[in-house]
Amino acid sequence: MKVSRLKGCIIILLIGIPMLIFSSALNIMSYRQMMTRTYVHLNNLEMTGVVSKINYALEFGKPLEKFYGLDDILESASKQSSAIESLIVSDTDGKMIETVGKPLSELPEEQVDEEYTETDAGIYSYIPLETGQLVLCLDKSQMDDQTSQYIYRIARLDVFILIVMLGVIIICMMFANKDGITVKRLKLIGPIVIFAALVAQGTYSTMHSVNDYQSSVVGLGESLAGIVQNDMNEVIDKGVSYQELTGVDTYLSDLIEDVTEMSGLTIADSGEHLGASQWVHRIQLDDKAGTTFQLVCQINQKEVRQKIINNSIDIIILLLITFFISLEIINCVTGHYAQREGREKGQIYMPGFRLFVFVSGVAFSLDSGFISILSSRLYERMDLTGNHSFLSGLPNTMYSLAIVLGLFLCSLLISKLGMKRTVSLGLFMGTLGYLLCAVANVLPMLIVARFIFGFCDGLVINAIRMLASTQESQEMHNKILVTYLATINLGVCCGVVIGGLVADASSYSIVFLIGALLGILCLILVPFAGFSDDRKAEKTSFADAVKQLRIPRVLFYMVFLIVPIYIATLFVGYTFPLYGDEIGLSNSVISACLMINYMVIAYLTDPISAWISKRLHPKRATIIYVILQAISIGIFVAVPNLWTAVLALVLTSIWDSFGMVVLDSALDGIEGAVTERSTQLQLLFGKVAMVIGPLVVTMRLSSGAAAATLSIVVALFAGLVIYGAAEIILNRKEKKCA
Numbered sequence: 001m002k003v004s005r006l007k008g009c010i011i012i013l014l015i016g017i018p019m020l021i022f023s024s025a026l027n028i029m030s031y032r033q034m035m036t037r038t039y040v041h042l043n044n045l046e047m048t049g050v051v052s053k054i055n056y057a058l059e060f061g062k063p064l065e066k067f068y069g070l071d072d073i074l075e076s077a078s079k080q081s082s083a084i085e086s087l088i089v090s091d092t093d094g095k096m097i098e099t100v101g102k103p104l105s106e107l108p109e110e111q112v113d114e115e116y117t118e119t120d121a122g123i124y125s126y127i128p129l130e131t132g133q134l135v136l137c138l139d140k141s142q143m144d145d146q147t148s149q150y151i152y153r154i155a156r157l158d159v160f161i162l163i164v165m166l167g168v169i170i171i172c173m174m175f176a177n178k179d180g181i182t183v184k185r186l187k188l189i190g191p192i193v194i195f196a197a198l199v200a201q202g203t204y205s206t207m208h209s210v211n212d213y214q215s216s217v218v219g220l221g222e223s224l225a226g227i228v229q230n231d232m233n234e235v236i237d238k239g240v241s242y243q244e245l246t247g248v249d250t251y252l253s254d255l256i257e258d259v260t261e262m263s264g265l266t267i268a269d270s271g272e273h274l275g276a277s278q279w280v281h282r283i284q285l286d287d288k289a290g291t292t293f294q295l296v297c298q299i300n301q302k303e304v305r306q307k308i309i310n311n312s313i314d315i316i317i318l319l320l321i322t323f324f325i326s327l328e329i330i331n332c333v334t335g336h337y338a339q340r341e342g343r344e345k346g347q348i349y350m351p352g353f354r355l356f357v358f359v360s361g362v363a364f365s366l367d368s369g370f371i372s373i374l375s376s377r378l379y380e381r382m383d384l385t386g387n388h389s390f391l392s393g394l395p396n397t398m399y400s401l402a403i404v405l406g407l408f409l410c411s412l413l414i415s416k417l418g419m420k421r422t423v424s425l426g427l428f429m430g431t432l433g434y435l436l437c438a439v440a441n442v443l444p445m446l447i448v449a450r451f452i453f454g455f456c457d458g459l460v461i462n463a464i465r466m467l468a469s470t471q472e473s474q475e476m477h478n479k480i481l482v483t484y485l486a487t488i489n490l491g492v493c494c495g496v497v498i499g500g501l502v503a504d505a506s507s508y509s510i511v512f513l514i515g516a517l518l519g520i521l522c523l524i525l526v527p528f529a530g531f532s533d534d535r536k537a538e539k540t541s542f543a544d545a546v547k548q549l550r551i552p553r554v555l556f557y558m559v560f561l562i563v564p565i566y567i568a569t570l571f572v573g574y575t576f577p578l579y580g581d582e583i584g585l586s587n588s589v590i591s592a593c594l595m596i597n598y599m600v601i602a603y604l605t606d607p608i609s610a611w612i613s614k615r616l617h618p619k620r621a622t623i624i625y626v627i628l629q630a631i632s633i634g635i636f637v638a639v640p641n642l643w644t645a646v647l648a649l650v651l652t653s654i655w656d657s658f659g660m661v662v663l664d665s666a667l668d669g670i671e672g673a674v675t676e677r678s679t680q681l682q683l684l685f686g687k688v689a690m691v692i693g694p695l696v697v698t699m700r701l702s703s704g705a706a707a708a709t710l711s712i713v714v715a716l717f718a719g720l721v722i723y724g725a726a727e728i729i730l731n732r733k734e735k736k737c738a
Contacts, residue, residue, distance in 0.1 A: 005173040008181045008189075012169050015329050016194045020161065023198055023322040024154050027205045029501055030314055032147050034209065038216040040116045040125045043081055043138055045223050048255060049231055050077040051127055051134060054089070058130040064089060064097050074100040080230070085122055086137035089129070102137060150208070157204055161197045168193055187334040194326045202319040206312050213311065217261050217304060221297040224255065224265065225281030228295055232285060242285055261307075264298030313592050318501075320595065321494045328358045328490070348467070348480065349530030354487050356522060356529035357464070361491020363518030364430055364456060366499030366511050367437070368492070371395065371450075374508055378443040394443070398451040400687060406458015407683050411545075414463065420531040423463050424523055430456025431519030438512035456519075465679045467531070468664065477675075478613055481661045486605040493598035545677035545684075553670050554678070556726040558685045561626060562663070564719035566689035568629050568712050570697055571652060572597050575712070579645055579705035593646060600653035608654070609661040618665035623720070625659030630716035637713055640706035 003011070053073055058064070067089075074087045078100050086101035096104070104121075117124045123143065125136040172189050173181065181189075231251075236242065252265040267283075281295045335351030367374075375395045406426070413422045433453025440446040468480040499511050549555045572594065580590040612621050632651035636644045663682055667673040696715060701708040 002182050003186055005181060008186050009169050009173055011186065011333055012190045012193060013166070015190065015326055015333070016165060016197060017162065019194060019322050019326040020158055020197055020201065022325070023201055023318065024158055026318045026322065026498070026501060027201070027315065028147065028151055028154060030318065031150050031205070031209060032143065034311065035146055035212065036116065036118065036123065036143050038213070039083070039143055040123065040138065042216075042219055042223050043083055043136055044125055044127055045220070045259065046080045046227065047077060047127055047134060047136065048227060050074070051129065054134070055130050064091055064132050070098045071100060074098060083139045083142060084136055085139050088135040088137070089132060090135060091132045097132070104137065153208070154201075157201060161200055165193055165197050183334045187330060190330045191323070191327050195323050198319050198322055202315050206315050209311050209315065210308050213308060217299070220259060220261060221281055224259070224262070224297060225283060225295045227255065228252070229283045229285070232283075236285060260303045261300055262297055263300040266296045266298070268294045268296045310589065313589060317497055317592060317595060321497055324490055324494055328355060328487070349528065350479070350483060352525065352528035353530055354483050356525040357484055357487040358491040359518060359525060360427070360460065360522045361488040362495040362498070363515050363522055365492040365495035366515045367508075368496050368499065375443070375446060378440075378446055382443055394447045395450040398447050399454040400690065402451045402454025403458040404684070404687055406455045407462045407680065407687070410459050410462035411466065411680065413459070414466065419463060419467060420526060423460055423531050424526050426456045426459030426463065427519055427522045427526070429453070429459070431516050431523070434512045434516040434519060438509045438516070462680070462683055465664070465683060466676060468679070477665070478609060478661060481664065482606050482609050485660050486602045489598045490602040493595055493602070545680040548673055548677050548681060551670065551672050552726070552730055554667060554673055554681070556723050557667060558681055560719040560723040560726070561622065562682055562685045563689040564715040565626060565629070565659070565663070566686040567693040567696060567715050568633065568652070570693050571633050571709060571712055572649065575697060575705050575709045576645060576649055578701070578708070579640070582705050583642060593649060597649055597653045600650060601656050604654060604657040605661065609658040612658040612662065618662040618668060621658065621662040622666040625655055625662070626716055626720050628655045629659070630713055630720070633709060633716075634713045637706055637710045
């Protein structure tokens with residue numbers, strides 16, 4: 001199959017241009033977030049003396065409401081930085097007690113675990129006091145101007161990259177035959193050209209971010225010098241000479257306690273020789289002698305280097321995500337040209353199906369990184385008396401319950417409405433759930449929203465599994481599952497990172513609204529995925545599926561293999577991140593490691609599962625899968641360090657590439673077992689495992705992440721031993737009966 005050269009150029013450009021713009025938008029958000037944090041940190045540092053004065057007065061039992069002279073302290077502090085528009089002191093309930101500068105009617109809602117909140121009015125920074133907090137309202141225009149300059153640079157770079165990209169595409173097409181370029185070659189050239197363009201943009205973004213961060217470190221030193229000079233001159237103005245000052249070393253060490261980029265702060269003579277890792281800032285005292293000395297800032301090279309690495313990893317992750325999205329679009333377009341002529345009527349359309357699964361994976365995983373934080377935040381706002389902490393977990397609990405209900409209802413809905421309408425109904429529920437999450441400002445509303453949202457996963461996942469199980473050929477069954485598992489992992493990989501970045505750069509509500517828009521896009525893609533209302537599922541309810549548990553082999557398989565297998569998935573999503581945090585890895589590095597898992601599954605599922613399916617019976621492959629998982633995770637438990645943790649992560653990803661595909665077919669050949677019903681049971685017991693799994697793992701969490709992971713290994717081996725023993729006993733009984 002060939003495509004004309006002109007059409008080939010247009011296809012690559014139509015994919016490359018939006019992806020370049022999308023990558024630019026992600027980089028701009030990341031840059032804005034990094035620079036705003038530095039901007040806030042610098043201004044918070046300016047308030048060190050103010051916070052000390054207020055806390056010193058509060059130590060004597062003086063309440064904030066009766067703090068006479070507080071307005072004078074704030075008035076003086078507001079003049080320390082031109083960026084400060086307002087200074088507010090509030091109590092623990094957020095009630096404003098004293099305000100200096102631009103008047104405010106009320107304080108904006110403080111973000112959980114965030115140093116600042118950005119609104120249209122300004123950037124609000126929160127500094128805790130002994131019995132309240134100091135709130136800085138900072139001028140937003142400085143960040144807007146800096147971001148605008150960065151956007152201008154990125155826009156110029158994008159134009160240059162597009163011109164070069166067009167030239168490269170034209171040159172590549174010149175070597176093609178006059179009658180067109182093959183789909184296979186287009187599938188190769190397109191990703192290479194787009195990836196090269198994204199790498200060029202990412203390289204520039206990395207260099208620019210590194211330079212700006214290093215400049216911000218210099219700014220920290222200058223800010224520290226100004227604070228030290230003002231504080232010392234304030235003491236000297238009261239009649240104390242520089243030589244009489246005491247406790248200077250303690251004062252300097254306290255000053256940089258929260259400044260991780262600085263490992264030391266000392267005062268040196270102006271002529272003293274300094275090392276390469278030291279920065280010097282001149283200090284002038286207002287004493288009679290006009291004393292001049294040097295404030296020596298000892299740079300924490302390890303911390304600075306680590307932050308530069310983390311920022312570079314962030315940019316690489318964003319680059320990969322953009323590339324994955326463009327690759328999926330190219331695969332869809334080229335797959336369409338390759339299959340449009342040979343496709344039979346009523347047959348599932350794999351290019352459209354793959355794109356649909358990818359977009360749905362992105363859409364419905366956007367909130368995965370912060371939904372628990374949002375739940376906790378809304379719970380705390382309720383200000384309940386007594387221990388009701390379980391309420392903060394209700395959004396997740398109701399979400400899981402809705403998934404289970406969706407699993408039970410899916411078969412009935414398919415038999416009544418057909419596959420296409422059932423999938424569309426699930427997507428509609430997911431979109432509606434996202435819209436309700438966007439406006440949920442109280443915990444009960446979020447609980448309802450998450451319950452509605454859960455039906456999306458319950459219906460869509462089960463519908464796709466049932467679509468695979470109703471295929472006449474085992475080859476088509478495996479092909480659908482392989483495509484689904486590979487693509488959904490890639491989509492989730494992109495969705496989690498994009499959702500976290502957008503949440504940091506804007507708000508949770510914006511993430512939910514973006515998810516709703518993507519949900520609508522999924523609804524549009526349903527007809528292109530090849531779901532057909534003519535292909536009705538067998539009239540099988542979950543009650544019929546549960547009846548299969550009367551078969552001993554099915555019961556033992558579900559309880560002692562499926563449940564431990566799904567518990568083992570917690571290693572990737574739960575214990576590995578905990579271990580990374582335990583040994584001090586940054587969120588960027590942890591995310592990069594987890595992306596390895598998603599990428600391995602996404603790109604190895606097809607070849608590995610195809611190879612295994614040809615050589616091993618699904619039941620035997622499942623047992624081998626469990627053994628390999630237990631050994632791989634056990635390596636980390638036996639020798640817990642970063643390298644064994646990453647090794648276990650990679651190995652489990654490889655085994656998942658074929659393991660999750662063969663689970664559906666492992667019960668084939670057992671009298672009374674139907675693949676479609678076995679699929680429903682697997683989904684049900686998998687959800688049960690995800691409910692009890694965290695309880696099993698957290699029992700040993702106090703002893704460390706490695707000790708908690710031991711529970712996973714024990715569950716896998718114990719389940720395998722019991723299942724094997726049951727198989728031996730059942731085989732012996734069958735032989736006696738024969």
